[in-house]
Amino acid sequence: SRKEKETRSRPSIIDLPLPPTLPGGDSSPLHLASHQGLSLTLPALKKRPKICCPRYGERKHTKSDWGKRCVDKFDIIGIIGEGTYGQVYKAKDKDTGELVALKKVRLDNEKEGFPITAIREIKILRQLKHCSVVNMKEIVTDKQDALDFKKDKGAFYLVFEYMDHDLMGLLESGMVQFSHEHIRSFMRQLMEGLDYCHKNNFLHRDIKCSNILLNNRGNQKLSSFLMTMSTSLFSTIDSRPYTNKVITLWYRPPELLLGEERYSPAIDVWSCGCILGELFTKKPIFQANQELLQLELISRLCGSPCPAAWPDVIKLPLFNTMKPKKQYRRRLREEFAFLPTSALDLLDQMLTLDPSRRCTSEGALNSDFLCDVDPNNMPPPESVDLDSYLSVESRLTCWRSSWATS
Template sequence: MGCVLGKSDAKEKESRRSSRRREENKQASEPDLTRVQNDGEREKKIGEIPAGDEGLLRPSASAPEFRLRTGGATTREGWPSWLVDVAGDAIKNWSPRRANTFEKLDKIGQGTYSNVYKARDLITGKVVALKKVRFDNLESETVAFVAREILILSRLNHPNVIKLEGLVISRMSSSLYLVLEYMEHDLAGLTAVQSVKFTEPQVKSFMKQLLSGLEHCHNNGVLHRDIKCSNLLIDDEGILKIADFGLASFYDPESKKPMTSRVVTLWYRPPELLLGATYYGPGVDLWSAGCILAELFVGKPIMRGRTEVEQLHKIFKLCGSPSEEYWKKSRLPNATLYKPQQPYKCCIAETFKEFPPSALALVETLLAIDPDARGSASAALNSEFFTTEPYPCEPSSLPKYPPSKEMDIKLRVEEARRQRDLGGKAHAVDGTRRVRVHERVGRAIPAPEANAELQVNLDVSQTDSILFLRYITMPNAILVTIFYNIIKKLPLSF
């Protein structure tokens, strides 16, 4: 009898241990989602945060990863709990889609934290763009950026602003997809095509659509903060839409809050941000629009600095340096570092003398050093540029082109570089002299990524000084060559 009871007890204990192991495995395979919280207040939604970047949501220290797998930490609708916490109002009328209901067709874009794919909705058959954002092993601020992008896109509704059509949750990976309208082109891809030369009515059509979209954003308290040609998408009907709101922010002109100056891609970044401004408004987007207006007439970016110092120097040489009143009024953090010793005069009119007079006047307004002098998107739409002949053409009358995006340019540049390198190796093998050929792929080339998340804009002089100290023991002939290259890179004296 004792043996029987002993065996029975052993079986019962083993059964309990098996149950515990199954429960532990289940918990391990379905990790809880940690609620996103603000520094000082739990369960505060991102929509309630002040417009400034100091209010970005950050996850708790105990949650380094944000997993989107379904399980105990999802709502009845199937949304991850953290997403409901930060964007509940924006998604309340949606149901989550699954990644296996879409078929990826091609990769059409790549950013710091995301990739963009052309895809087909297997339920409706519609072609869409999927913006994939991963949360494994990334900076915690990514969650806030994505949540804010969702909220901003849900607030905006305009023909010239990209539309958010839904969200997709991947069961197999820690990823979230934004379902967006698919557009065949971006403006960077079109301007880089050798055969494309926009007429004045076509330029007016693109700019009218850009400024109309910006007017809607600004009227709804949204700053885009990364207006550039590759973020302006165009479909086969000639409709332009502002896209990629990953760096966008809410703002309230009546209640100013500090924001980061590390936004806007370098070639389109206004001088106040380069000087460290943390209080700004719609003027940052209007400056970028002015750069694009001039670029559409010239056929290439007008100020292509390699560093922040060089970019600021190019701005001052073209647009003039700030007045003494501006320096005193703005009190910008980097004013003492970058203030020119000798003031520059504005030479926009001389540089772009071939522009139509009304276009030249609008460029001078939008590229004003003082952001208050740039006016508004509404004022720009009412300028002579749009109210005098030739008038903007209808978008549907724009020429039809094969699909072309900035990523296509990069691929062509990489292929040309690869072919050039292969050609150089062939010359080295057969003993002939190698001749350097300057490649030219299109009139425009992609701008360097220089945004808030990237710390890549180093001062050229600092970098070259390090190189000098590193190679100080080299022979004189090599040192002379190094000094010569340093002098060539440095901007002219301020």
């Protein structure tokens, strides 16, 4: 047909003439032969390399990978908790075979789009890369295409490395015995993660046992950065007031209870001191359900807040209204006399009423109790694999991980 003849007679790119040779131009045999009308037998071309992305699992994910995969790339094993945004699932990556925790971010009830608290947590976690801080690997969605979100609101999933337990669940189970050396290892890892956060200008502001994750190898990770605040936006820590309605009550330091709004990293160190005491006693050392009673319990053990022990306490907004009815002397060393001396010294420094005199996270790492600890050489606690001891219902109770709110 006429159309076929036109197609056959249409010149291809090979038939196009080459540009004229310029002085100093290419004088290769191929170039000269084409202009002189000579035929030249070309060598067989080598096979061109394929240009394609490696498969997932063949390389580490980069920032550009985030959000490209769908949740169907994971085999969901089961629900392991209820998080701030939605359920938390244990899952297996189909490409790598790695176990992960999928933290669901529901959008169906969000009028303003993606939750601002989730955005803050994601932004912070992407800046924190440390072996003692939980690692967020990527973000996946339950929609194959972005256009699907216009039709039906979907959900995002934050993909975290999987940790077998949280510290609160292990302590409450009563099935794991922590030796003196295990406590040293756990506190070393906790303070290393906290020191890293503080040196990168982050205050965690919600350290508690349920936000400390552990695996069956004895590795520990600090998690749950919902309340975390960056101080790098301000020239000094005292440049602006912050909310003092942070940190779960049992782990809240006295300066916050007395209304301090210009606080320092010392607030996190107090929380870690509470955890150190809890690791030895197997229960929270300050358990109150009201702020006034919480301050009362602190005063009974650490002494009443007074100018003699804490000169600036009289400047705090609630010093007169929250003052304990009775004046207590400090009895911490007496109550915890059963602790090893080095552990007692550190606990005393971490639970100092005056935040300016409280030890820092770096100071805790340099203390006699923690300075020579190597967590890599520490065998995991016996019976830490609770899967062989507890029923499914009990495991879900124990797995009150960092994603769950108090």
